[in-house]
Amino acid sequence: MKFTEEHEWLRAEGDLVVVGITKYAAEQLGDVVFVELPDADTDVSKGDDVVVIESVKVASDILAPLDGTIVEVNEKLGDEPALVNSDPLDAGWFFKMKLKDASELDSLMDETAYNAMIA
Amino acid sequence: MENLKTTALHELHLNLGAKMVPFAGYEMPVQYPAGVMKEHLHTRAKAGLFDVSHMGQVLLHGDDAALQLETLVPVDVANLPEGRQRYGFFTNENGGILDDIMIANRGDHLFVVVNAACKDADIAHMEKNLQCKVETISGRSLLALQGPASEAVLSQIVPDVKDMRFMDVRIVNSSFGTLWISRSGYTGEDGFEISVEDSQAIKLAEELLASEDVLPIGLGARDSLRLEAGLCLYGNDIDETTSPLEAGLQWAIQKSRRKDGARAGGFPGAEHILGQFDNGVKRQRVGLQPEGRAPMRAGTKLFASENDETAIGEVTSGAFGPTVERPVSMAYVSADHSDTDTVVFGDVRGKRLPARICTLPFTPLNFKR
The missing domain is CATH 3.30.1360.120 (Probable tRNA modification gtpase trme; domain 1)
Known part of the structure; x- marks a missing residue:
């Protein structure tokens, strides 16, 4: 699993990567009450706003971690946005994307580096 | 910090x-x-x-403290019984609200609680305008x-x-x-x-x-x-540009301070505020219930239809309501769109999402009357 400075995780799954936010980020956000997901088949560039997460108090943007195409989104979050808090690393995933350049994944932080960043 | x-x-x-x-x-x-x-x-x-x-606590001393305070608030303070408290607000010359406050009659003095963000201005306002002793606690x-x-x-x-x-x-x-x-x-x-x-x-x-x-x-x-609970936050839902009647706070202006009352007027902006009892208001604070799950937060512009270009109002407070388990907002809308069950459209991140005008509060008030 790889991590960004924006507190996203990326997990390779076949030729796709699954993207979500870390436990640390979910705790900082507080209780998530609404998640607005992009449409599938959306081309995105690194840094684009792709997901909006609303906690009780505040709306936050989730950025595209790398260039690529979003091919699937986690529709379950529409009815159960709290999955982002209860299971951020698994059932609380946001979208799956096909990277434009799969080798870019290697440029991201590993778990040790991410844990050092939030320490 | x-x-x-x-x-x-x-x-x-x-x-x-x-x-x-x-x-x-x-x-x-x-x-x-x-x-x-x-x-x-x-x-x-x-x-x-x-x-x-962080809120301000102030005592007003003197036999005529109640009548003095009435020169700054449209509230009946003189007839507030000892041992009782009442909601009120300081008004300005344009009929806007400088702060909302609580006023208690404690016998030989009044106890006033004011908002944190306004307290320095409120205390200066009272010290300048009241001919009684203002004691900041x-x-x-x-x-x-x-x-x-x-x-x-x-x-x-x-x-x-x-x-x-x-x-x-x-x-x-x-x-x-x-x-x-x-x-x-x-x-x-x-x-x-x-x-x-x-x-x-x-x-x-x-x-x-x-x-x-x-x-x-x-x-x-x-x-x-x-x-x-449908309660106003000063700075969001009421401020110097909102009148008490636009905010739906006319209940806090007792009969004695209205036209033909025993002590009618006599507070800043009285002509404007009392005139609105007869002439109505152009816009109104309302409850707003987004039909989807996306909260409509403060600053969300409201429109009469999905493609109108001119806004008919704006959200002043909005969040997810944990008790009602859905998003809730308060907004000001033009009077002709303020009827309960009117559907308006909020611009949320470039999308026009429907929301229904509703009565306040969203949850029942559980006071021990």
């Missing part, structure tokens, strides 16, 4: 694991480890303890204990509170020194606001928190609780 003031409860907040944020010049707890959602629900179910010591903290279990918890310390009803005020001696207690709050629930000497504040707070029914509650849940 530099240059921020702290309250006498600061150390307790840190020990309880609060997340501290700057608010109105103070470092205040926005939430504790339980989180906004649980804190909110716990307050409605049992009881929550809030530190509201320092050295006293203010706690709010809110929720259905409040009476049972507080009566363990002060048995007398069982005899108080909504908006009663009392000065009582206790093992935590002299307490100034009112049966009131900002959550829509039964509860109390308790002024206590700074030296006793942490001890009193710890005693209240020792009850398993009481959790500490931060500003986050304070905001969602007051929003569900």
Whole structure:
């Protein structure tokens, strides 16, 4: 699993990567009450706003971690946005994307580096 | 957080694991480890303890303090019975609201509580315009204990509170020194606001928190609780540009201060404000219920249709309501779109989402009348 400075995780799954936010980020956000997901088949560039997460108090943007195409989104979050808090690393995933350049994944932080960043 | 003031409860907040944020010049707890959602629900179910010591506490002394204060507020202060409290607001010459306040009659003086962000301006305003002694209280903290279990918890310390009803005020001696207690709050629930000497504040707070029914509650849940209860936040839902009638606060202007009343007018902006009783208002504060799950937050522009270009209103407070389990907002809309069940469209991140005008509050008010 790889991590960004924006507190996203990326997990390779076949030729796709699954993207979500870390436990640390979910705790900082507080209780998530609404998640607005992009449409599938959306081309995105690194840094684009792709997901909006609303906690009780505040709306936050989730950025595209790398260039690529979003091919699937986690529709379950529409009815159960709290999955982002209860299971951020698994059932609380946001979208799956096909990277434009799969080798870019290697440029991201590993778990040790991410844990050092939030320490 | 530099240059921020702290309250006498600061150390307790840190020990309880609060997340501290700057608010109105103070470092205040926005939430504790339980989180906004649980804190909110716990307050409605049992009881929550809030530190509201950042608010201003002021005494007005003198035989004619009530009539003096009436020159600044459109509220009947002269006939407020001893031992009772009333909601009010300072108005400006244009009929706008400078701050909303609580006024209590304590016999030979009035006790006024003002908002933190406005307190310096409010005190200067009173000192300049009132021909009576204005005493700003320092050295006293203010706690709010809110929720259905409040009476049972507080009566363990002060048995007398069982005899108080909504908006009663009392000065009582206790093992935590002299307490100034009112049966009131900002959550829509039964509860109390308790002024206590700074030296006793942490001890009193710890005693209240020792009850398993009481959790500490931060500003986050304070905001969602007051929003569900349909209560205005000064600076968001009311300000210098909103009139009391636009805000739907005409109930706080008693007959004696209206046209043909015993002491009609005589406050800043009276002509404008009293004229609106006859002529109506162009815009109105309303409740707004988004039809989807996306909250419509403060600043969201409202439109009559999905493609109109001219906004007919704007959201002034909006969040997810943990008790009602859906997003809730308050907004100002033009009078011709203010009828209950009118559907309007909020611009949320470039999309026009439907929302329905509704009556306030969103949750029933559980006061002990």
